[in-house]
Amino acid sequence: MMAVAAVVGVLSLVPLPAAAQGPAAPTTWGGCPAEPLAFHKCALEKAKTFKPPRTPGGKPDMQGYWRGQAPAFSVEGVAKTDPLTLDPITPWAIGPSLIVDPPDRKIPYQPWAAEIGRRGQNFQKYIDPRTACASGGVPRVAHQDASMLLQPSGDDYVVWLFEDHHVERVITMDGRPRPRVGENIKVWNGDSRGRWEGNTFVIDVTNINGYAWLDDAGNFYTDAAHLVERLTMIDPDTIHYEVTIEDPKAYTRPWKVVWALVREKDPGFELLEEACLEGERDLPRFLELGYRHYFGESWRSR
Amino acid sequence: MKNGFISSMIAVAVFSAAPIPAAGQVFSPPRTPDGKPNLQGIWQVLNTAAWDIQDHHAQLGVPAGQGVVEGNDIPYQPAALAQKRENFANRLTADPETKGYLPGVPRATYMPFPFQIFQTPNYVTIAYEYAHAIRMIYTNGSKHPTGHIDFWMGDSRGRWEGDTLVVDVIHFNDQTWFDRAGNFHSDALHLVERYTLIGPDHINYEVTIEDPKVLTRPWKMSMPLYRRKEPNVRLLEYPAGFLLQEEAQKGK
Numbered sequence: 001m002m003a004v005a006a007v008v009g010v011l012s013l014v015p016l017p018a019a020a021q022g023p024a025a026p027t028t029w030g031g032c033p034a035e036p037l038a039f040h041k042c043a044l045e046k047a048k049t050f051k052p053p054r055t056p057g058g059k060p061d062m063q064g065y066w067r068g069q070a071p072a073f074s075v076e077g078v079a080k081t082d083p084l085t086l087d088p089i090t091p092w093a094i095g096p097s098l099i100v101d102p103p104d105r106k107i108p109y110q111p112w113a114a115e116i117g118r119r120g121q122n123f124q125k126y127i128d129p130r131t132a133c134a135s136g137g138v139p140r141v142a143h144q145d146a147s148m149l150l151q152p153s154g155d156d157y158v159v160w161l162f163e164d165h166h167v168e169r170v171i172t173m174d175g176r177p178r179p180r181v182g183e184n185i186k187v188w189n190g191d192s193r194g195r196w197e198g199n200t201f202v203i204d205v206t207n208i209n210g211y212a213w214l215d216d217a218g219n220f221y222t223d224a225a226h227l228v229e230r231l232t233m234i235d236p237d238t239i240h241y242e243v244t245i246e247d248p249k250a251y252t253r254p255w256k257v258v259w260a261l262v263r264e265k266d267p268g269f270e271l272l273e274e275a276c277l278e279g280e281r282d283l284p285r286f287l288e289l290g291y292r293h294y295f296g297e298s299w300r301s302r
Numbered sequence: 303m304k305n306g307f308i309s310s311m312i313a314v315a316v317f318s319a320a321p322i323p324a325a326g327q328v329f330s331p332p333r334t335p336d337g338k339p340n341l342q343g344i345w346q347v348l349n350t351a352a353w354d355i356q357d358h359h360a361q362l363g364v365p366a367g368q369g370v371v372e373g374n375d376i377p378y379q380p381a382a383l384a385q386k387r388e389n390f391a392n393r394l395t396a397d398p399e400t401k402g403y404l405p406g407v408p409r410a411t412y413m414p415f416p417f418q419i420f421q422t423p424n425y426v427t428i429a430y431e432y433a434h435a436i437r438m439i440y441t442n443g444s445k446h447p448t449g450h451i452d453f454w455m456g457d458s459r460g461r462w463e464g465d466t467l468v469v470d471v472i473h474f475n476d477q478t479w480f481d482r483a484g485n486f487h488s489d490a491l492h493l494v495e496r497y498t499l500i501g502p503d504h505i506n507y508e509v510t511i512e513d514p515k516v517l518t519r520p521w522k523m524s525m526p527l528y529r530r531k532e533p534n535v536r537l538l539e540y541p542a543g544f545l546l547q548e549e550a551q552k553g554k
Contacts, residue, residue: 056335063422134544135434148438150427152342152420153334159420159427166404166436168429170418170537179534187539211544271438275454277543278403278477293547 029069029260030238036070040100040258043232043240052199052233057155060199062233065148065269068241070259071095072136072143074217076106076118092216100242101256107219113250116297122218126294127286129212133276135167135188137212138205138227139243139257146264148271158194158201163271171203181207186223188212203229211296214245222297224249237263249297331465331499336423339465339499344418344530344537351412354483355523364482370412370523376485382516389484397482402433402542404454406478407471407493408509408523410435416530418537426460426467433542439469449473452489469495488515503529 027034032042052060071078077097078085084092097105109117116122130136141147141162150159160169167189174195181191186209194203210223225247232240239261246254287293331339350358350367357374360366378386389396399405405413415432424442439460446457452475460469471493479486492512500506505527512520 129544132544132547134541150420150422150425152422152427153336153340154342156342157420159429161427161429161436161438166434168434168436168537170429172536181534181536181538185538188541188544189539191536270440273453273455275404277401278454283547293551295548295551 029262030235032234032238032260034069034260035096036098036258037096037100037105039260040240040242043234043238043258043260046234047199047232047240050199050234053236055151055155056153057151059151059155059196060201060233061151062149062201062231062239063151065146065264065271066239066261067146067264068143068259068261070098070143070257072140072215074119075099075215075219075257076217098257098259099255100258102253108252108255110250110252113220117214117217117219119217122213122220122294123216125290125292126218127283127291128216128218129294130165131286132283132293133165133280135212136162136164137214138169138189138192138208139229139241139245140212140214141165141167141169141189142241142261143215143259146269146271147261161271163274165274165276183207186210190225190227197230199232201231203227203231205229209296211294213294220250220297221245221247222249231261237265328465329500332502334421334423338421338423338462339467340421341419341426341467341497341499341505342421344416344535345505345527346414346416346530347412347525348528349412349525351523351525352409352414352481355412355481355485356483358483370525372522372524376521377518379516379518382486386484386486389479389486391484393482393484396484397479398477399479399482399542402544402546403477404433404435405430406454406474406480407437407456407458408495409478409480410437410455411507411527412525415540416535416537426469429537431537432540434539439467441467446470446472450489454478456491456493465498467495467497469493469497471495486516487511487513490515497527500526503531 029039032039055061071093073092075098078092078094080094082092085094099105102108141164145162145164148161152159156173158171158173169189169192171192171194186207188209188211190205191207192203192205194201205227208223208225210221210225213220228244230242234240241261242256242258244254244256334340349370350365351370353364356369356371358367410430410432413432417428417430420427426439426441428437435455437455437458439458441460444459446459451473453473454475456471457473458469458471460467474489474491476487476489490513494510496508498506507527508522508524510520510522
């Protein structure tokens, strides 16, 4: 939604100091450097020797409140010179790319898709669906807000709840024989099937409707997307979170992002209700300014 | 003939080892590792309470239904009864559910959509397909936060009384209705829900509703919850707000 920010930027005559951006980000997570590529390599090493606590059923116990440590502005990172870092309303935090593969750390878009993501058409013409109170989608919901992992009795399901727009992910574990839902059913958060590989919780996500963005910059996937997430504890309070994203309609090859989930240890912490739609009052203004609701790639041709 | 009588008694005992409890006998539910009744699964109601929680005949698009309110009477204070009638008259636009808002409690239970119950020793979590509403029922002995807090889905703290999960729910706003017929509440709403497995695939669900700003006394509703038995069943999504936005933008 760059146009709004630009208009306000022009009207504001006094540049804000860059320091007005909040406390400095920590430099390590679980003893590993916070920079995603360095974290990725260090964390996988630590995971080899860390012995996680176990549930009564003998699975790694990842239960509790977690907070993602990846700013959601752009998965490709935000450079120091980016004008949005000076936005007077929501300055974008400077940060590295979350992408660890491919080596150039950019989304391997097909040429048509590169015009649309990366603050292209999506960002300039459409209302961020998360702003419109739809689900942030997967993996965006896990970026930076609080969530709760539950491993209910019986180990048939893992439940991942997000405070952001009360998103619920029910992950069916492979102990339950159950075919996938038909490919013509497409949902915001996909259909998730989970399994354990050693101490890693692997989640396979299909049936994505492609209506969610990947970040604030309008990076996107389509309804052909297929994700594989891998969660591995590297110490009692840190999870290495990795997602491989493939989408033959939008990308030339699969790509991978990594960040840390850190245990929320505030005493008495609970996920609270976030009733977005019920309180949202700005959507009519965005529509008046000429932005449209985003309903995935297929809407563009309507 | 004594022996014949005894052997026929034994025969009856053998054939009676069916799981359905005899009248007056309590069902012994399957249990989680920590010894509590296992309420987990995907459940749904089979009534018309979402349209009207009281007895009602059919309207176009609305099936007839016998109410879920005990005694069929909701003891509104006089001014509240007038409000209810006004709600009913304007229901097609005034019902907050038409805006895709969170449905509140207990309406979330009897919307015509499935929901899934998950249990750990400290939490009973209910994930509703409708508007992906979530309720966290804390069974860890914690108390309601101090308030008043204006939640849409309330704050739920639960405990086990024998084999019944008893849930105390407070901290509501006054923005939700109990049904499409305009039955409503204030922010003083206080619910006590009771979930009891009465068979392997049935939960008896009861709610006592207390609201001193609207009612002259508490009232109670009850209904069975039916287990969804299809082998491939799972929660899908009904993103109510998004669907309304999509409808509004069509053809523009």
